[in-house]
Amino acid sequence: MVTRNPSIYSSLVEQWHIARTLRNLQIHFDPQKCTGVYQCYEVCPVDCWTPDYENHKVIFHDQERCIACGACVLQCPEDAIELR
Numbered sequence: 209m210v211t212r213n214p215s216i217y218s219s220l221v222e223q224w225h226i227a228r229t230l231r232n233l234q235i236h237f238d239p240q241k242c243t244g245v246y247q248c249y250e251v252c253p254v255d256c257w258t259p260d261y262e263n264h265k266v267i268f269h270d271q272e273r274c275i276a277c278g279a280c281v282l283q284c285p286e287d288a289i290e291l292r
């Protein structure tokens with residue numbers, strides 16, 4: 209397991225937030241395409257996704273927290289997530 213250095217991590221997240229704001233990027237999630245593989249949930253470094261195990265979907269719950277790293281977009285096998 210990777211151990212996060214809290215001060216370095218929070219500083220990085222702050223910088224990523226600035227970068228996301230400057231690029232004006234937002235997550236667009238299509239729940240109809242989602243098959244609940246949860247890879248977005250596993251890769252998101254700032255916990256934007258919550259698994260909905262009952263419905264085999266995820267819930268995207270925090271546009272403001274997203275740092276626009278693109279990891280979830282790359283990992284989703286169903287093309288259910290766009291960053292634009």
Ligand code: SF4
Nearest residue numbers: 252274275277278280
């Ligand atoms: S783009 Fe990155 S930070 Fe934003 S939801 Fe996807 S994995 Fe999380």
Ligand code: SF4
Nearest residue numbers: 242243245246248284
């Ligand atoms: S990776 Fe894609 S298909 Fe899998 S849970 Fe996330 S949005 Fe749904």
